[in-house]
Amino acid sequence: MDVKLTYFAWVRERIGLHDETYTTSATTAQELALELKERGENYSAAFHDLTLIRIAIDHEMAQWSACIKDAKEVAFFPPMTGG
Amino acid sequence: MDVKLTYFAWVRERIGLHDETYTTSATTAQELALELKERGENYSAAFHDLTLIRIAIDHEMAQWSACIKDAKEVAFFPPMTGG
Amino acid sequence: MHIYVQEEDFSQDALLRDIGKSSQTGAIVSFIGKVRDDTNTLHQLEIEHYPMMCKQALRAMAEDVKKRFLLEDVLIVHRFGKLNVGENIMMVATASSHRQAAFDGANFLMDYLKSNAPFWKKESFLDGTSKWVEPKESDAHAMTRW
Amino acid sequence: MHIYVQEEDFSQDALLRDIGKSSQTGAIVSFIGKVRDDTNTLHQLEIEHYPMMCKQALRAMAEDVKKRFLLEDVLIVHRFGKLNVGENIMMVATASSHRQAAFDGANFLMDYLKSNAPFWKKESFLDGTSKWVEPKESDAHAMTRW
Numbered sequence: 001m002d003v004k005l006t007y008f009a010w011v012r013e014r015i016g017l018h019d020e021t022y023t024t025s026a027t028t029a030q031e032l033a034l035e036l037k038e039r040g041e042n043y044s045a046a047f048h049d050l051t052l053i054r055i056a057i058d059h060e061m062a063q064w065s066a067c068i069k070d071a072k073e074v075a076f077f078p079p080m081t082g083g
Numbered sequence: 084m085d086v087k088l089t090y091f092a093w094v095r096e097r098i099g100l101h102d103e104t105y106t107t108s109a110t111t112a113q114e115l116a117l118e119l120k121e122r123g124e125n126y127s128a129a130f131h132d133l134t135l136i137r138i139a140i141d142h143e144m145a146q147w148s149a150c151i152k153d154a155k156e157v158a159f160f161p162p163m164t165g166g
Numbered sequence: 167m168h169i170y171v172q173e174e175d176f177s178q179d180a181l182l183r184d185i186g187k188s189s190q191t192g193a194i195v196s197f198i199g200k201v202r203d204d205t206n207t208l209h210q211l212e213i214e215h216y217p218m219m220c221k222q223a224l225r226a227m228a229e230d231v232k233k234r235f236l237l238e239d240v241l242i243v244h245r246f247g248k249l250n251v252g253e254n255i256m257m258v259a260t261a262s263s264h265r266q267a268a269f270d271g272a273n274f275l276m277d278y279l280k281s282n283a284p285f286w287k288k289e290s291f292l293d294g295t296s297k298w299v300e301p302k303e304s305d306a307h308a309m310t311r312w
Numbered sequence: 313m314h315i316y317v318q319e320e321d322f323s324q325d326a327l328l329r330d331i332g333k334s335s336q337t338g339a340i341v342s343f344i345g346k347v348r349d350d351t352n353t354l355h356q357l358e359i360e361h362y363p364m365m366c367k368q369a370l371r372a373m374a375e376d377v378k379k380r381f382l383l384e385d386v387l388i389v390h391r392f393g394k395l396n397v398g399e400n401i402m403m404v405a406t407a408s409s410h411r412q413a414a415f416d417g418a419n420f421l422m423d424y425l426k427s428n429a430p431f432w433k434k435e436s437f438l439d440g441t442s443k444w445v446e447p448k449e450s451d452a453h454a455m456t457r458w
Contacts, residue, residue: 009360009432010444059365061428075362079447082359082390082431083265083345083402083422092214092286093298142219144282158216162301165213165244165285166199166256166276166411179325182344189397192348195341195418198328202338202409251335263348269419272341276411 001025003068005036007046008077011053014046029055029074030064046076054079084108086151088119090129091160094136097129112138112157113147129159137162167228170243171220175254185239186261193268196241196259197276203251209290213255215246216284227278235271237262242275244285277308313374316389317366321400331385332407341414342387342405343422349397355436359401361392362430373424381417383408388421390431423454 006019026032030050037047047053055062056075068074089102109115113133120130130136138145139158151157168184170176178198186194201211228240239261249255258275262268280301287299314330316322324344332340347357374386385407395401404421408414426447433445 006362008362008430009434012360056362056365056430059362059368061369073364075365077362077430078432078444079452080427080430081433081445081447082361082429083426083451089216091216091284092288095214139216139219139284142216142222144223156218158219160216160284161286161298162306163281163284164287164299164301165215165283166280177325178328179323182324186346187398189349189352191398192346194344194346196344197411197415198340198342199411200332200338200340203335204409206335252333252337263350265343265345265422266419269343269415269422273412273415276415 001069003032003071004073006073006075008075010078011046011076015042027067027069028064029057029062029066029068032068032074033064033076052078084152086115086154087156089156089158091158093161094129094159098125110150110152111147112140112145112149112151115151115157116147116159135161167225167232167239168241168243169221169224169228171215171217171224172243172245173247175245176243176257178257181241181243181257182259185241185259188238188261190263191238191261192263193265194259194261195265195268195272196257197272198257199255201249201251201253201255207291207293208251209292211249211251211255212288212290213246213249214286214288215244219284220244223283224279227275227282231260231271231275231278235260235262235267235274237267237271240271240275242279244283246285274312277305277311280305281309313371313378313385314387314389315367315370315374317361317363317370318389318391319393321391322389322403324403327387327389327403328405331387331405334384334407336409337384337407338409339411339414340405340407341411341418342403343418344403345401347395347397347399347401353437353439354397355438357395357397357401358434358436359392359395360432360434361390365430366390369429370425373421373428377406377417377421377424381406381408381413381420383413383417386417386421388425390429392431420458423451423458426451427455 241259244256260271387405390402406417
C-alpha cells in the first residue's frame with residue numbers, strides 16, 4: 001500500500017523531509033512508525049520516543065492504535081503549540 | 084449648610100429636577116433624604132423607599148449613614164445599569 | 167490606562183492599537199457590549215450618565231483590576247446618549263503577558279462596572295412606551311464570584 | 313462562522329464588523345495573541361502549520377464551541393510564517409446575546425486551540441540559536457477545567 005507521509009516541526013527537521021510517498025504493509029500507525037524508525041539514523045532520531053509524537057490520519061487527529069489500511073496521508077508531529 | 088443635590092434616572096424624573104442647591108442641617112445622607120421626602124409629592128414619590136436608592140457624596144459611592152457635614156455635592160440615583 | 171466617556175461611537179482598531187504596545191504583552195482580551203433587541207420591539211436605548219463622577223469611577227475600577235490581575239494595561243470606553251439597535255455601548259480591554267489574566271481581568275471588570283459605573287439605561291419601545299432597565303439579580307451577585 | 317489561516321496581518325476592526333451583526337448580539341469577546349519577548353532576546357517567531365488540516369480543524373473547534381455555549385457566531389484567524397515581536401499571531405472572537413457565554417466560549421476556544429490546532433512555533437534568538445516552543449503543562453491540562 002502506498003501512503004503519503006508528512007512531517008512537521010522537529011520531526012520534519014530530524015528526518016530532513018517535508019513529505020514522501022512510502023510503501024508499507026503496516027496496519028496501524030504504531031506499526032508504521034516502528035517500521036520507519038529502522039530506515040536510518042534520521043528516522044531513528046525522529047521516532048526514538050513515540051510518546052513525544054502526535055499523529056493525524058487523513059487530516060484528523062488519531063491514536064497510535066488507529067488503522068491505516070485505507071489512509072491516504074499519515075502525518076507525524078510534536079504536540080501542537082498554536083494560539 | 085448649602086449642598087448641591089443631583090438626581091439621576093427615575094429619581095430625577097420623579098423630582099423633576101437635574102440638580103438644585105439646598106440648605107440643610109442634616110448630618111447624614113439618610114437624615115437629608117428623610118428631610119427631602121417631606122418637601123412635596125414629587126420628593127415623596129422619589130424617596131418613598133430608600134432601599135431602592137444609591138448615593139454618592141462628592142462623586143464617591145457612600146452609605147446612607149455617611150456624614151455629609153463637609154459635602155459639596157450629594158447625588159441620588161437608582162442602582163447603576165452600565166456596561 | 168485609557169478611560170473614555172463619550173457620545174460618539176468608537177473604533178476598536180484605533181483603541182486597541184493604543185494598548186499592549188509593550189513587548190511584554192502576549193494577550194489582549196476585549197469585550198464589546200452592543201444594543202440588543204431579542205423581540206424586535208426596541209426603538210432606542212438612552213444612556214444617562216453622571217459626568218462629574220464617571221471618569222474617576224471608571225479610572226478607579228481600571229486601576230484596581232490592573233493591580234489585582236497584574237495586567238500591563240486596561241482600557242474602558244463607555245458611550246452615553248441615544249443609541250440604536252446594533253450600536254456599540256461600551257468596550258473594555260485588558261493587556262497582559264498571559265492569556266488567563268487577560269480573560270479574568272476583563273470578565274471581572276465587566277462585573278465590577280455593571281454595578282459601580284454611574285450609567286443608567288432607559289429603553290424606548292416602538293409602541294411609544296419606555297422603561298428604566300432594572301439591574302439584574304445576577305449582576306448584583308456576580309462580584310461574589312471573585 | 314469565520315475561519316482564516318493566513319500569512320498576512322489582520323485588522324481586528326474589519327473582522328469584528330463581520331461577526332455579531334444580528335440584533336440578538338449583545339456581547340462580543342475577542343482574544344488577540346501577540347509575539348511576546350520578556351527578555352529582549354527574541355529575534356523572530358516562526359509558525360509552521362499543516363495547511364491541509366488547519367481550516368477543517370479550526371472549523372470543527374469553532375462549531376463545537378458555538379453549540380456548547382449557544383453562541384451567535386465564532387471567528388478564528390491564525391497566522392503562519394515569520395513574525396516579529398509585537399506582531400499579532402491570532403485572534404478568536406465570540407458573539408452572544410449574553411456576556412458570560414461570550415467570555416466562556418472565547419476562553420474555552422483558546423484552551424482547545426492551544427492543544428488541537430496544527431501549528432508549531434519556533435523561536436529564533438538574537439544570539440543565532442533557535443528552539444521549538446514546548447507545549448506548556450498548563451495548556452495540556454487547561455481543557456480539564458471545562
